[in-house]
Amino acid sequence: MLSIKNLHVNVDGKEILKGLNLEIGKGEVHAIMGPNGSGKSTLSYVLSGRDGYEVTQGEVIFEGRNLLEMAPEERAWAGIFLAMQYPVELPGINNMSFLRESLNAIRKARGEEELDAVAFMKLIREKAASVKLDDKLLKRSVNAGFSGGEKKRNEILQMALLEPRLAILDETDSGLDIDALRIVSEGVNLLRNPEHAIIMITHYQRLLDYIQPDFVHVLADGRIIRSGGKDLALELEDKGYGWVLEENAA
Amino acid sequence: MSTPTTTNWAQALVQQRSSPAPAAWLDNLRQQAESRLDRLPLPRRKLEAWRYSRIDALFKEKFTPVVQAPDGASLQRPESNSPHVLVFVNGWFSPSLSSLEQLPDGITLKSLAQTLNDEDEQLRQHLGSIADKDENLFTALNTALINDGLFLHIATGIHLDEPIEVFYLNTASEEALLVQPRNLLVLEEQAEATLVEHFLGGKGNDYFHNNITEILLLGKAKLNHYRIQDESSNAWHLSNIFLRQGEQSHYHGITLSFGGKWARTDYRTSFSGAEADCNLRGLYVAGDDQLGDFHLDIHHNWPACNSREQFKGLLYGKGRAVFDGRILVDRIAQLTDAQLTNDNLMLTRNAEVDTKPQLEIYADDVKCSHGTTVGQLDPQHIFYLRSRGIEETMATHMLCQGFAQEIIDHIHLDSLREQTLQRLQHTLKKLQE
Numbered sequence: 001m002l003s004i005k006n007l008h009v010n011v012d013g014k015e016i017l018k019g020l021n022l023e024i025g026k027g028e029v030h031a032i033m034g035p036n037g038s039g040k041s042t043l044s045y046v047l048s049g050r051d052g053y054e055v056t057q058g059e060v061i062f063e064g065r066n067l068l069e070m071a072p073e074e075r076a077w078a079g080i081f082l083a084m085q086y087p088v089e090l091p092g093i094n095n096m097s098f099l100r101e102s103l104n105a106i107r108k109a110r111g112e113e114e115l116d117a118v119a120f121m122k123l124i125r126e127k128a129a130s131v132k133l134d135d136k137l138l139k140r141s142v143n144a145g146f147s148g149g150e151k152k153r154n155e156i157l158q159m160a161l162l163e164p165r166l167a168i169l170d171e172t173d174s175g176l177d178i179d180a181l182r183i184v185s186e187g188v189n190l191l192r193n194p195e196h197a198i199i200m201i202t203h204y205q206r207l208l209d210y211i212q213p214d215f216v217h218v219l220a221d222g223r224i225i226r227s228g229g230k231d232l233a234l235e236l237e238d239k240g241y242g243w244v245l246e247e248n249a250a
Numbered sequence: 251m252s253t254p255t256t257t258n259w260a261q262a263l264v265q266q267r268s269s270p271a272p273a274a275w276l277d278n279l280r281q282q283a284e285s286r287l288d289r290l291p292l293p294r295r296k297l298e299a300w301r302y303s304r305i306d307a308l309f310k311e312k313f314t315p316v317v318q319a320p321d322g323a324s325l326q327r328p329e330s331n332s333p334h335v336l337v338f339v340n341g342w343f344s345p346s347l348s349s350l351e352q353l354p355d356g357i358t359l360k361s362l363a364q365t366l367n368d369e370d371e372q373l374r375q376h377l378g379s380i381a382d383k384d385e386n387l388f389t390a391l392n393t394a395l396i397n398d399g400l401f402l403h404i405a406t407g408i409h410l411d412e413p414i415e416v417f418y419l420n421t422a423s424e425e426a427l428l429v430q431p432r433n434l435l436v437l438e439e440q441a442e443a444t445l446v447e448h449f450l451g452g453k454g455n456d457y458f459h460n461n462i463t464e465i466l467l468l469g470k471a472k473l474n475h476y477r478i479q480d481e482s483s484n485a486w487h488l489s490n491i492f493l494r495q496g497e498q499s500h501y502h503g504i505t506l507s508f509g510g511k512w513a514r515t516d517y518r519t520s521f522s523g524a525e526a527d528c529n530l531r532g533l534y535v536a537g538d539d540q541l542g543d544f545h546l547d548i549h550h551n552w553p554a555c556n557s558r559e560q561f562k563g564l565l566y567g568k569g570r571a572v573f574d575g576r577i578l579v580d581r582i583a584q585l586t587d588a589q590l591t592n593d594n595l596m597l598t599r600n601a602e603v604d605t606k607p608q609l610e611i612y613a614d615d616v617k618c619s620h621g622t623t624v625g626q627l628d629p630q631h632i633f634y635l636r637s638r639g640i641e642e643t644m645a646t647h648m649l650c651q652g653f654a655q656e657i658i659d660h661i662h663l664d665s666l667r668e669q670t671l672q673r674l675q676h677t678l679k680k681l682q683e
Contacts, residue, residue: 048637051629076639088634092652101648102638109639141652158638 001026001197002047002067002166007058009039009046009222016042018222019058024166027194031208031233032201034219035241040201041085043219044170047199048082049075062166076102077109079165083155083172090142095154098142099124103161127160131187149180156187167191168199173207185210205237218244259309260287260387263428264394268317272366276396279378283393290387299386302572302604303543304512308486313428313458315395316340319363322347325419328448331665332415334359339419340457341429342398347417356405359414362432363398372403377434380464380492389490392430392462399432399461404441404471413444413474413663420451420459420485433463437471439496444474446666449489451482451509458486465492467499469523474502476666480673481509483539489515495555497523504660506670507534507542508677514543514572521552532561533657535677536569536601546575546590550613554585562657563594564650565601566681573605575620581612590620595627595653597646597681647678 002024009017016039024030034040046053047060049072060067062078070078090098103123104114115123128138133153143151152172159167169188173181188198188211200207208216208230216232217224220241225248226232236244264284271277293300322344328337336359337347343361353359358370365373377396381389400416420429437443449459459481467473481487487510495501507513513536519528534542542565548557563571573592594603607620627649635645654674661667 050633050637071642072633072636073639073641076637082637084634088628088630090631090634090649090652092655093648098635098638098648101640101644102635105639105641105644162639 001063003061005059007046007060008056009042010054010056011042011052015056016222017046020219020223022217022224024197024199026197028215029192029198029200029211029213030215030217031213032199032217032219032224033203033233033236036203038219039222040219041170044082044168044199044201047075047168048072048080073105076162077106081159081162081164081167083152083159083167083169085170085172085174087143087151087155089144089146091144093142095140095142096124096138099138099158099161102158106162124161127157130160130190131156132183133157148175149177152176152180152184156184159191160187163191164196166197166199168201170201171203172200173202173204181207182210205233208233220245220248260391263313263315263391266315266317267395271396272363273369275374276366276377280394280396283390286385286390287387287394290385290390293387299545299574303514304541308458308512311426311458311486314425315428315430316342317397319343319398320421322419325421328417328419328450330415330417332413332446334410334412334414335417336361336400336414337417337419338398338400338431340421340423340427341418341431354408354410356408357410358401358403360401361398362396362401362434365401370401370403372436373401373434376436376464376466377432378464380466380494381462381490388460388488389462392432392460392490395428395430396432397430399434401433402435402443402445404437404443406438407440409442410444413446415446415448417448417450418459418461420449420455420457420482422452422455423457427457429457429459431461433461435463435465435473437467437473439469439471441468442472444476444663446476446663447478449477449479449481449487451485453482454484455482456484457482458488460488462490463492465501466494467501467526468496470498471496472500474662475504476661476663477503477505477515478670478673479505479507479509479513479515481513483509483511485510485513487513491515491517493517493519493528495519495521495523495526495528498525499523500527502529502660503531504657505532505544506657506673507532507536507544508673511539512541512543514545516545516547518547518549519557520549521555524552524554526552526555528555528557530557530559531657531660533654534561534563534571535654535674536563536565536571537677538567538569540569542569542571544571544573544575546577548577548588550577550579550583550586550588553583555583556587557589559588559590560657561592562654563592563603564597564654565594565603566597568598568600568602570601571603573603573607573622575606576608576610577618577620579609579611579613579616579618584613584615586613586616586618588616588618592622593653594622594624595650596624597627597650646681647675650678651675
């Protein structure tokens with residue numbers, strides 16, 4: 001589904017990703033772990049098409065298409081979704097209208113019929129209930145004045161609504177209490193099926209107690225230096241990143 | 251230190267006044283204003299209040315005052331859901347385009363010209379009495395040529411539930427017209443009303459719309475006042491709103507400014523009692539060859555009054571705006587709460603704004619603040635929307651609307667709010683072409 005080969009990325013002239021390789025197949029859940037500053041967020045932004053990330057080498061192919069040539073909205077239409085670490089607040093933009101605009105833009109791009117207000121209302125109520133997001137937050141401006149947990153849940157709501165082919169969760173677990181973490185995890189688990197793939201970027205093992213990954217990768221200094229099964233995460237939790245880094249250096 | 255051309259400009263206009271006013275007292279009022287034209291400080295760019303306005307260009311234009319009621323027969327009646335609709339064509343009341351249903355006792359809603367024939371005591375007592383402060387050439391020019399306008403008087407304790415809707419239509423003409431409605435609103439104690447005013451001009455019509463509205467709110471009176479300025483792209487528009495608020499009165503005003511090549515709105519508020527609320531809000535949208543121009547002069551001269559001034563501007567192309575907001579708090583006006591903000595969203599590099607908030611405080615127990623911002627759309631916000639499948643043009647559109655929404659949300663009339671959103675979207679769509 002997604003194939004990243006020898007990806008080099010500069011931010012402000014500084015090389016952050018230094019030859020990253022990653023293959024992700026349908027139905028798989030990958031966890032990417034690593035110390036701060038290793039390039040985890042850069043990877044998520046490059047995949048979703050944010051400005052300011054200069055690809056100097058390598059390629060990213062998503063379902064046969066060159067992802068790097070696509071605009072952010074085209075990537076969303078193709079089925080890529082990034083749950084952001086710090087979702088922005090959009091005062092004055094009604095959450096419900098935004099969600100409908102987003103869903104219909106994606107449906108339109110896929111050649112599906114746009115949902116009318118009534119059908120959308122029914123769907124969004126269902127989805128909001130599934131991630132336990134208070135209906136009141138649908139009527140407010142997007143993320144404006146939301147708590148950290150509410151913002152993350154709003155991200156998961158969007159994911160549940162848009163049903164992306166590939167969801168990237170950028171430290172969605174950070175700053176969440178156990179209850180919120182459980183709700184977010186349930187949302188992710190609902191998306192899990194043989195047609196969808198998920199990349200979870202996380203600093204902690206904690207999230208992996210709730211979402212079992214098929215693969216765990218350690219990202220350090222712009223490259224994946226170790227890959228394994230879910231046991232690798234346990235080992236990291238136990239021993240910290242130090243030993244992987246040392247082994248890699250050796 | 252007079253500039254002869256400017257005095258002549260105004261005098262020449264006044265000379266075209268055709269006949270004496272229908273009432274002697276009004277004729278007197280006109281002539282006094284005329285005699286002041288020479289003595290008034292001339293609006294020049296050297297003066298702070300006029301520094302950023304296109305005043306020089308205005309004085310180069312020749313206008314013809316409209317001294318007789320025009321024939322509105324060929325015009326279409328504006329759409330309105332209100333039972334109380336008044337239409338003014340080039341400043342003159344048009345009975346055929348207006349529709350006024352039966353009003354409750356205690357409410358006078360008429361054209362000024364009609365009222366003059368009735369020798370209304372309220373009109374005579376108050377007309378010109380609120381605008382006498384800070385008179386300038388344009389207010390004197392309006393007074394010197396008073397013919398028609400809106401007169402509303404609501405007696406003590408009477409509430410008018412349905413909004414009054416007023417349309418000022420500025421029509422095409424061979425000569426550039428000087429259009430000068432003169433309005434007076436008097437709400438006695440505990441009276442309540444909602445007034446919606448639309449300033450409209452056909453595409454490309456060339457005119458100078460110079461209106462004055464005097465508003466007197468007595469104790470606990472309440473007025474919701476919405477003003478939608480959508481003049482022709484060639485129009486000069488100047489609105490002067492003089493507001494005097496009694497004890498515990500409440501004024502909720504919003505001006506939405508979309509049209510005109512120069513569209514200036516001046517609010518002057520003072521109080522005649524304590525614990526009054528004055529809420530002024532505005533939205534200005536200006537593009538190529540447009541100047542949106544707002545001046546506030548809020549004089550807290552009684553204790554414990556609140557005022558909130560919140561203005562937002564959306565500027566695109568080579569659009570320009572001026573925001574000049576002054577709050578003056580007298581020594582006597584303890585416990586004043588005044589908050590002024592002005593935010594500007596610049597969509598292009600060539601857009602320009604001059605913003606100048608001023609607080610002048612002589613009391614020592616007050617809560618006052620001001621804040622202004624001038625910024626652009628945040629690329630992170632655009633990216634967020636695009637990453638959710640929303641195209642860049644649409645994302646920009648949504649963010650601009652979101653910016654304006656904060657003002658629009660204060661419109662408490664559903665149909666007007668909807669209409670305003672559509673008007674805004676019309677401009678935003680043009681931006682994307």
